[in-house]
Amino acid sequence: MAPPQRRLSRDDRRAQLLASGVAFLVDQPLDALSIEVLADREGVSRALVFHYFGSRQGLHTAVVTTARDALIEASTPRADLPPLERLDDTIGRIVGFVRAHGGTFTSLVRGIASGDPVVRTLVDEARDENARRIVEVLVELGHADTELLRVAARAWVAFAEDILIALALGTERSDAEIVAFLADTARAITGSVEAAQATHDGARRG
Amino acid sequence: MAPPQRRLSRDDRRAQLLASGVAFLVDQPLDALSIEVLADREGVSRALVFHYFGSRQGLHTAVVTTARDALIEASTPRADLPPLERLDDTIGRIVGFVRAHGGTFTSLVRGIASGDPVVRTLVDEARDENARRIVEVLVELGHADTELLRVAARAWVAFAEDILIALALGTERSDAEIVAFLADTARAITGSVEAAQATHDGARRG
DNA sequence: CGCCCCTATTGAGTAATAGTCAATAAGGGG
DNA sequence: CCCCTTATTGACTATTACTCAATAGGGGCG
Numbered sequence A, B: 001m002a003p004p005q006r007r008l009s010r011d012d013r014r015a016q017l018l019a020s021g022v023a024f025l026v027d028q029p030l031d032a033l034s035i036e037v038l039a040d041r042e043g044v045s046r047a048l049v050f051h052y053f054g055s056r057q058g059l060h061t062a063v064v065t066t067a068r069d070a071l072i073e074a075s076t077p078r079a080d081l082p083p084l085e086r087l088d089d090t091i092g093r094i095v096g097f098v099r100a101h102g103g104t105f106t107s108l109v110r111g112i113a114s115g116d117p118v119v120r121t122l123v124d125e126a127r128d129e130n131a132r133r134i135v136e137v138l139v140e141l142g143h144a145d146t147e148l149l150r151v152a153a154r155a156w157v158a159f160a161e162d163i164l165i166a167l168a169l170g171t172e173r174s175d176a177e178i179v180a181f182l183a184d185t186a187r188a189i190t191g192s193v194e195a196a197q198a199t200h201d202g203a204r205r206g
Numbered sequence C: 001c002g003c004c005c006c007t008a009t010t011g012a013g014t015a016a017t018a019g020t021c022a023a024t025a026a027g028g029g030g
Numbered sequence D: 001c002c003c004c005t006t007a008t009t010g011a012c013t014a015t016t017a018c019t020c021a022a023t024a025g026g027g028g029c030g
Helices: A010-024 A035-042 A044-052 A056-074 A083-100 A102-111 A117-140 A149-169 A175-205 B010-024 B035-042 B046-053 B058-073 B082-100 B104-113 B117-140 B147-170 B177-206
Strands: none
Touching: A010 A044, A010 A056, A035 A044, A035 A056, A044 A056, A044 A149, A056 A083, A056 A102, A056 A117, A083 A102, A083 A117, A083 A149, A083 A175, A083 B046, A102 A117, A117 A149, A149 A175, A149 B147, A149 B177, A175 B147, A175 B177, B010 B035, B010 B046, B010 B177, B035 B046, B035 B058, B046 B058, B058 B082, B058 B104, B058 B117, B082 B104, B082 B117, B082 B147, B082 B177, B104 B117, B104 B147, B117 B147, B147 B177
16 A cells, blocks of 8 residues: 555554554454454554554554544534534534444444453443433433433434434435434433333332 | 263254353353353363354354344244234333343343354344334334334334343333333334424425 | 664564364164 | 264364564664
8 A cells, every 4th residue: 555664653653553444444344453454454564563552452442442532523512502403413413424434433333342341331432422412412401310311312322323324324315304303213212201200200209 | 060971962962052152141242252162161172162063153153043032032022912012011021031131131232243244143133023023013003114114113122222231230120110111212213203204205295 | 964873663483262174982773 | 782873072274363582764963
């Protein structure tokens, strides 16, 4: 690929290897990213990859963290918007990210949950972050910040991930339609949470 | 473990190895199930494991298929019940399965999505089967069998899996509460599907 | 401009594990 | 009780993660 330019600065080489690893995820599962594959892709020795990432797990961790942070950053809520519009805006930018980087997104939310618990945790953190954003919006709208609400928000993110892969990558539906549908399901599930919470509290009081 | 009884019948030995592999999933991820680990657990040679499953992937495929089928069978809908009750009954038995075999369930729906696309497909089939059951109930109740409904049903199953792991394994909530909540969210999301479908059709007609 | 030292880079090695195969022996049928 | 089918194994190879002492590229100082 690159001409045999050798001895890059530490930061440049690390960035090069990381970028190559993330790009690899576009059409290959994390599991297929071996040390040798990455070394060959970039025309360096296997030992160099070990030098920068320490281990196969270290490489996977670094690559997944990079891809995950790109998603989280691309969908950071605009704090200046009122809650409901902020939710729509955030979902809209996630849809955009999925359309732009579908392979990476799919590898992240589906293909990546390898046996490695460290990698699992990294991906879960992205889901938790998105769930936290949802809960924040709902609390601003006056909903009680309960355990069930948080659990439901997390599960809704899993729901949304599945919808995104199916609709944003597999169909011709417009971004606006997908955003409207997802936001509506978030509201609908919040309603179910409120109802269950009422029943639960009633049972505990009665 | 077992006394050195040798030369079992083909079916018995295969069943023994499979059962051990499924049991392994209770507290370990699939990725950690190497040929050697299973051979040692059962006191046989590695070559014997290869003889029965052909490869590491073959072993994983067989183990996951077995665990998956146990879940699918434990939650087979009772055809004699009317739709809504059948849905509650099915969800209830899934909750029971999760409570009884939480480790296996978790390994199945979370820990297993290893890079291996064959294993991925196996687990997806369980999700698809459950989604198919949901759609069947909804169609019986008069809903149109649209693409969006099917996509949403599949995503709802992912939602339900997350809820089950959080509530059935992590909290003291009663089975009845969990079933009622999940069934309610299924109805709520169906409502969102209907609304989106109306908008979508309206846009196409207009 | 040239040398030199710091450190990025590597080749050659070990360890663990997937996968192969011909040889062995257990145990049921005749 | 023997014999033949076949379950079982030990010994081998291949691949891949991982280590480390040795090499060499190039920026900085004279």
